[in-house]
Amino acid sequence: MQGVDRNNNVERECKQTGRRAFLKAAGLIAAGGAPVGASALERGTSGNERKRAWWVKAVERPTLGEKTADFKRFSGDNIFVIYRQLKAQREGAGSFEAEQTAKAKRLAGWMREKKPGFRLPDHQLSEGAWTLMQTTEPGAGLLSWTRISVRTPAELGVERHTAPPEEMAQTVKAAARLYGAGLVGIAPMNEAYVNLRQQKKDIVLEDADVPAVTDTKFVIPRKMKWVVAMAIPMDLDLLSRAPTSLGDAATGLGYSHSAFAVASLAEFIRGLGYQAIPSVNDTALSVPFAVEAGIGELSRLNKLVTPEFGPAVRLCKVFTDLPMACDKPVDFGLVEFCKKCKKCAEACPSRALSFDDEPSFKTRGPWNNPGHKAWFEDSYKCFRYWQKVDNGCGICLASCPYTKGSQAWIHSVVKATAAVTPAADGFFRIMDNAFGYGRRHDPEQWWTKDPPPGPRG
């Protein structure tokens, strides 16, 4: 349980450092006024400006993800790299390249024959949605580790912004929501979640003043003890057309919005006089930070599921030295629901998701980071299916009973009941099927639907 203890230490640091930093900035320690300020600062939660439902309970520890001493920093190799290597090992040299050639031919054929969901407009809608994300690169451009264009307080001739950690957290969250975050939370920095390498360079944490990207390494200053975790909602109307190019457009749009959100928030924080490192899928694992920030719980998908948007979100984060009050993990009965539901595992065409009743420590390949409890997935099978259906899949995200629109009240009633009465979980799973949720919507209807496509579907 070494990992857990380390987390607790970091969390204490998050609260205490935040308080200390503010008091120091406000001159209260020197003036002997610390006790006055301290009483208001020891709550340890940042006060979400988005009021969550009563059945989303804050808890001390995440409901899933229990760690052992084996938990170490992840290599940083993503499934794209791992799949290529494994494919060559399992099916012979050149098999990956042959698969890509066949995929390109198949896709061109679908476009020519105007296969629904894979016509040229469908494909290019997806390409357009990915545009912003495709321009990003860790440490450069939108994801620059140093300021892009914002003027610092010093340049403006003012002091950097200071406020109590709770107020600072609310300020940052308000900005994050404006930039596109559907959910936002603050978690303490945990070095164990930072990848070992990216772009053939080491990622190191050093006692530096500013983040840096050199020819050999990415440097994260140790003073960056706070992580702003964000969930960007995906377009459900597009996602419900997965696995097609339209479904992939939902993913691309989520990523592009993520890139915009973290870049904008990082600039905002720099503009307040602090350091910030924007990150989408790069640099560190997003899911554990999002779990610790109380955005959602780890699920059977081995992905985050939020109470509000289900798993239909893209995660991103900003590391910073701006002192803020941290949020707590949440429990809304998801783990118990996942044990009985298994709808995602049944819906997965590649049988990549776990059917086990209970989560375990048993990983299924080098894409999984060992040393924590989860329902581990077979990403090789998942990615191999991607090669058959244009660029991505997304069926598991669309099929989850928590992936629902926000308009029907009955969904809130069901989620609330599931949170407090796990005995009803099996019934809700049956009713979810009976009501036809999670079934693929007709791709062709998307272009002519009424009301027409727009922000947030």
Place this chain on the structure above:
Amino acid sequence: MTMPNPPDILTITIRKRPWWFWVLGGLWVLLEVLFLQTALASARESEHRAAAIGWILVAVFGAAGVLVWFLQGRSRGRAR
């Protein structure tokens, strides 16, 4: 044809409905509203099967409620 003489004493009995009747009635109204809202919202969210089931529930549950109300009134009449 001679009209029968009216009884000397006319008794009108007013019975109070039991408390559970009003609880069930309130629950019935709440569920009707919930199913109706589900039907309308699901249609807006392009969940057509859910919308159809919502309308069916509104109709069946509504008819059942009206029927129970009617039958309960008749049985009270007979009891008198």
